[in-house]
Amino acid sequence: MALFSFSNPQSILAAVFVLSGAFVNGWTDAPVAITALVATKTMPIKKAALLAGVFNMLGAIAFIFINQNVALTVFNIANLGGSSLLLSLLISSLAAVNIWSVAAWFFGLPTSESHGVLAALSGASFFLFKNFSGINFYGWLNVLAGMLISIAIGFLLSFLFTKIFLKTKNFLPKNIKRLKIVSSAFLAFMHGAQDSQKFAGLFMLVLFSNKYSANSITVPVWCAGLIGFIISIGTAIAGTRIINKTGTKMVELSDVSGLCSNLASAFAMFFSSLLGLSVSTTHCSSASLIGATVSAKKRVSIKDTLQLVFAWALTFPACFFISYLICAITLST
Secondary structure: EEOOOOOOOHHHHHHHHHHHHHHHHHHHHHHHHHHHHHHOOOOOOOHHHHHHHHHHHHHHHHOOOOOHHHHHHHHEOOOOOOOOOOOHHHHHHHHHHHHHHHHHHOOOOOOOHHHHHHHHHHHHHHHHHHOOEEEEEEHHHHHHHHHHHHHHHHHHHHHHHHHHHHOOOHHHHHHHHHHHHHHHHHHHHHHHHHHHHHHHHHHHHHHHHHOOOOOOOOOHHHHHHHHHHHHHHHHHHHHHHHHEEEEEEEEOOOOHHHHHHHHHHHHHHHHHHHHHOOHHHHHHHHHHHHHHHHOOOEEEEEHHHHHHHHHHHHHHHHHHHHHHHHHHHHHHH
16 A cells, blocks of 8 residues: 655645645635625625635534545545556546636636546546446446435525525514524535545545555545635635626525525535535535525526536536546656
């Protein structure tokens, strides 16, 4: 078993790419946790980012003790051969995801970088074996089921929550701001629980590069905390584009719809995480924003919604083929 070594430049480079992926995740995925807070002017972006950062880290650490099934899904999503090429394949995969995610961020589209990672690893495996034999289709069923279930639950719960909360007019005006802050903290906590595990799984690939196909791994607390911290920095630095796209252009948010979308997506992610399903905060939160806005009979931009769905759908094949292309260019002899 070859462990990570600071004397191995390739291991160091792979670790840096994992952390850079977590940072870009903070740009593209994590901002949706605080979209409602910022878009409804409940909290300025800097304070909201700090809130998200703290609860990202808490969620990342807490779920290490509950279950690590999401990290295990990433760890075993694709066979990278157990050869000397493993770290090179991993670096190529993360480069592909970062290229795609930064391009989407430029247009203000919140893509799921964690899902892009799974597709990119599969693309690298396809390059190695020249077929789909190295791809864990059971793991992919977990991912796709989690995506569909979380989107449906997020939309339906936010729709129902909004209907219920709109009838509590005597209660909400006094407490709506506090409730929105609590709901955003809950959602950031769940984002940390989900996405930190995905990048922690990648980090374990680097640490145990010759034993990545093990049936089980144990993610140390320091690793989860580090990933959560890096994600938080990305949100604080570059999350504004995503917040503007989803919180102002795509939907017309009110205090009630913002609160209910946060609660719905957080609960959907909480139950998905308990079941060990790998889900996307972006998918969950965006579906919840739309469900709450429709329920409140506010404006939903069809154009921006279709752009979002297109970006979701394109993430899988784009990251797969970009990863394959980078592997073919850099690793072919």
